[in-house]
Amino acid sequence: MSNTNSGLLGIKDIVFMNVIAILSLRQIPNVAPYGASAMLLWVIAAFCLFFPLAMVCGELSTGWPKDGGIFVWIKEAFGKRIAWIVVVCFLFFLRTVFPINAAIRLYRVGLYDRRRPGGK
Structure with a gap:
């Protein structure tokens, strides 16, 4: 069994790092008064911010390693x-x-x- 972990960050890793940096448990009480609309805004933020940011970082880090x-x-x-x-x-x-x-x-x-x- 070979070890496939190369020690490099992938797209999924960068997306989750950004999500955790912005969306954490401490934010839930702050947005609780807004209800389900806050969840919708977080989903929109994921598609408009987290995924493109991860794609850019991934592309640049492979271009200049x-x-x-x-x-x-x-x-x-x-x-x-x-x-x-x-x-x-x-x-x-x-x-x-x-x-x-x-x-x-x-x-x-x-x-x-x-x-x-x-x-x-």
Whole structure:
């Protein structure tokens, strides 16, 4: 019996990674008030976002099977300078995402006392 696992990600793996990154158990209580229409929107998102994104990533990763991911793809398509600009922009994006998430969480913790019965 041979081992067919080559250690490479396939289309199915990339689709599920994207689905799990966006749709998780913590989202279910947030969309519960919308009912079944939320499920319909998730199905639409799967066909309009997850599958095309997985196809693009799969195609690009087989076209340039080097380490580096998006940096390598942009470098090959537009040059090294543009690839570095994209990396720097992504780092600035991450720099804003984490503090915003922390601020939202701190705000929600501050509201916790007001939401419970008997809170001020």
